[in-house]
Amino acid sequence: MDIKEIQNLIKFVAKSGASEVKLEMDDIKITIKTGSDQDVPSVQYAPIAQPQLQQVAAPVAEAKPAAETAAPAASASNDSKYITIKSPIIGTFYRKPAPDKPLFVEVGQTIAEGDVLCIIEAMKLFNEIESEVSGKIVKILVDDSSPVEFDQPLFLVDPS
Incomplete structure (x- = not known):
C-alpha cells in the first residue's frame, strides 16, 4: 500500500x-x-x-x-527571501468563499495581518485561514478545490 x-x-x-x-x-x-x-x-x-x-x-x-x-536545494535559494504560509489543518483548499464569489487573494495582491487568504474545509467545517504576516502574494502553491495536508505550503509572501 x-x-x-x-x-x-x-x-x-x-x-x-x-x-x-x-x-x-x-x-x-x-x-x-x-x-x-x-x-x-x-x-x-x-x-x-x-x-x-x-x-x-x-x-x-x-x-x-x-x-x-x-x-x-535549487528552489530553496530562489524562495528564501519569501515567507511561506502553510496549512494549519488537513482538508480541501478553496480560494473563494462560494463558487459565485470573487477570489480571496490573487498573485500580486498586497495583504495585511488578519486578511482571509483561503478556506480549508475539514470534516464539513469551513475554516478561514488568515494571514499572520503583511506583504505581497508572490505565488499560490495549491490549486483550488484540491486536498491539502497539515503544514503543506499554500502561499509565498514577499514581506518587503
Missing part, C-alpha cells in the same frame, strides 16, 4: 464520520482514529516484518533521498 492509498483512506474515513477504522493486510496494519476532541485524524502505521519486503524496499528508500535533496 503506497502513501496515496493511505491518504485516500484517511480522507474517506474523515468524510464517513467513522470514529475508528482498523485495516490489516499481509504486510501492514493501519489504525485511523478520529475524535471530537481532535482536529485531525490520527494514523498509526505499523509494518509487519517480512524479510522479502524489507530487502526490496531498502534500495528504493536509499535512492529516494538523493533525488529529493537536489530539487529542494
